[in-house]
Each structure stands twice: as C-alpha cells, then as structure tokens.
Amino acid sequence: MDRVEKMLGRMKASKLYRCVDWDPEGKAKDLVDKFNSASRSETMTRTGEYLGKLFAHMGKECYIEPPFYCDYGTNIHVGDYFYANTGLIVLDQCDVIIGDHAFLGPRVNIYCACHPIDAMIRNTGVELGKPVTIGDNVWIGGNTVINPGVTIGSNVVIGSGSVVTKDIPDSVIAAGNPCKVIRVITNKDKEYWLKQLEEFEADTGEQVKLEQD
Template sequence: MTEKDLMLRGELYYFYDQELNQESRRCKNLIRKLNNTTENQVEDRVQIIKELFGNVGELCWIEPPFQCDYGSNIQVGNVVFFNYDCIVLDTCKVSIGNNVIIGPRVCIYTASHPICAEIRGEGFNIGKPITIGNDVWIGGNSVINPGVTIGSNVVIGAGSVVVKNIPDNVIAVGNPCKVLRSITAEDNEYWNKMKEKYEMQMGSKEE
C-alpha cells in the first residue's frame, strides 16, 4: 500500500510523500510547457495534453493558463474544451465525458483537508473523485467540489458552487448550486430553429 493508493481511494494520505512529489514535479514541468505554447503551436499543445492527462479522447483543447496537481488522474472524452485559467486539483480521479465545455476560471476540486487542525497541520490530506457527464457546459467562475457527480446534458450557470450531485437534463445555478429547471423539448426546438435560420444565411457547416 502506497500513499498514492490511499490518495486515489479517497482515504487519508500523507501529502509530502516522495512518490507524490515526483509526480507533482512531472506535472508542473508539463504545465509550464503547456502554458508557454503560443496560438500557433497547435500540435505541440495537443501532444502535451496527451502526456499530461491520464486518458484523452479526440479533440481535447486547453486555453492557457491551466493548472492541475498531477494530471494523470484526469480522464477526458471526445471534444472537451477548457477555457482560460481553469484549475483542476486532481488528488482523486476526475472523469469528464464527451462534448464538454468548461468556462473560464472554473475550479474542479477533488482535494480536501481534515477538519482537525492538528492532523491537517501534520501534512495529511484527503479527497473525493469528481465525475462530469456528456454534453455538459460549466459556466465561468464555477467551483465543483469534492465528490460531486454532474449528470449528462447539464448546464451549470456561471459562478455556481456545486456541492451536491446534479441530475441529467437540467440547468442548475447558484451558491449552493441547485436545479433551476429541466432542459426540455421546447429548448431543443428553439435552438434547432436558430440553427436553421443560421444555415439559411450562411449554409450548413456539416460535412
């Protein structure tokens, strides 16, 4: 049993462990390279993302600056976009589905700390995994807290603080984040009409 095993299992672990520090340094090296890429270094940035994350689908993109703890505990599906200034504390596993937009300055925190000040001061930490489903849009400046699961086809309003699970097919907002309403067939009909209007003016973008 290693400190990393305990960390990934969501149990109390010792933060200053040598193996964890080595993985953290590896992560910081890759993040420095990522954050120093220019808008013209598309292939370089894509390759760094593949090295940084534990698992990456097709068309994952990050707008620097970006920060995370280890990177290897982050798994993303296809067509995932991180806007500017996102932070992912991936003490535990972060699973992100397909077709996900993560707005600017969104913070995803699997990391937590003991409430007991004495134990906290001794360098012990704890965390809980986070899961984000498919077809999710997380508005800017939102905070996703440890242990949360966000369902599929969900919109999280800007500035929300998500402390509890969010079900599928809803719009949720606020601090604490609560379900505002369901996403309905009428919503989809409205946006399909908007797309039809666009295509009448500009033509179809589908290949």
C-alpha cells in the first residue's frame, strides 16, 4: 500500500490523515468543470453522463442544477429521482449517502471535512472526516448546512437556512441554527395535501399518479 492509498483509507475511516494528490491528472475536476460549463439542455439530459462517471453511485433520473462543487465525488452516493438546485457543495472526504426522492434547495452545503479542535494539532495540517447520511423522501431547504457525522432520517423536511449539527429522526419537520425538530409529520399533513391534489386535478384535468407508502 502506497502513501496515497494509506491516507485515503484513513480518510474514509474517519481517522486523522494528510491531504494527498489522489488525482494528479485532474480527471475528477475536469468532469465537474465540463458539467458546470455545459448548456442547460445538456445538464438536464446528461447529469448522469457527466457526474455518474464520478460518483460512487447515481440512481435513475437524477438532476443537479449547475454549478456543483465537490472535493472528490467518488464518495457520493445518490438514489433514484435525486434533485439538487443550483450551488450544491459536497465536501466528501467520507461517504455521503443520499436516498431516493431527495430534493435539495439552492446552495445546500454538505460537509464531511473537519479538523482537530486543538489548535496545536490542527496547525500540523492533519485532517479528518465524518460520513453524512440522508434518507428517502427528504426535502432540504436552501442555504442549509449539514455538518460532519450527521444522519437525517427519511420523510423529513429541513427548513431553509438551517445548520444541522445533530441527527434528525424520521418523519419530522426541523429547522433553525442549530437545527431542531419542530413537529412530527402526521396523517393530517397527508390529508391536507391530498385535498390540494384533488383540487389541482379537478381544475387542470390532469391526473397525478401517486406512489404508495
């Protein structure tokens, strides 16, 4: 095992490591640059072609509005029907795992990267990372920051401008700095939105196919 492999292994294991030039030819950055400079029509139809080559996993029918930035890309896993609005930043020193039907507002920041609290150790240049996990059916409002080591459950809404520093359970609305649970999402929410959908269908004549829970 050479030094690059050693440091990358330590990084993904959330151990102290030193940053190394893991991509000396710059292929990963070139893919991101090509994606960000492509026309809108291209990015809408070719997100998977550009970023699917870089990500650890990209599900079906995913779309990211450019510009998009990441540190590695190879540690990002996104499920089916993923959508991210413009300005998504992912510092993916460790795995970032995002489930199906995740919607991210503009300028969401996901950070795995962190540094030692002690200044003397921090100033030596060693770093570490912690993984981030986001469940299925999650909507994250714009300008939200998700900090290292956080897990966000499934069926969650995160209010815009939130700073998520601790885990968020399933089926809640959470917001704030620091982000805290505001309330549980209940059947009353489903009933309300089903009525809104019925009104939409009646007014437009368009039928909407619902996926069963």
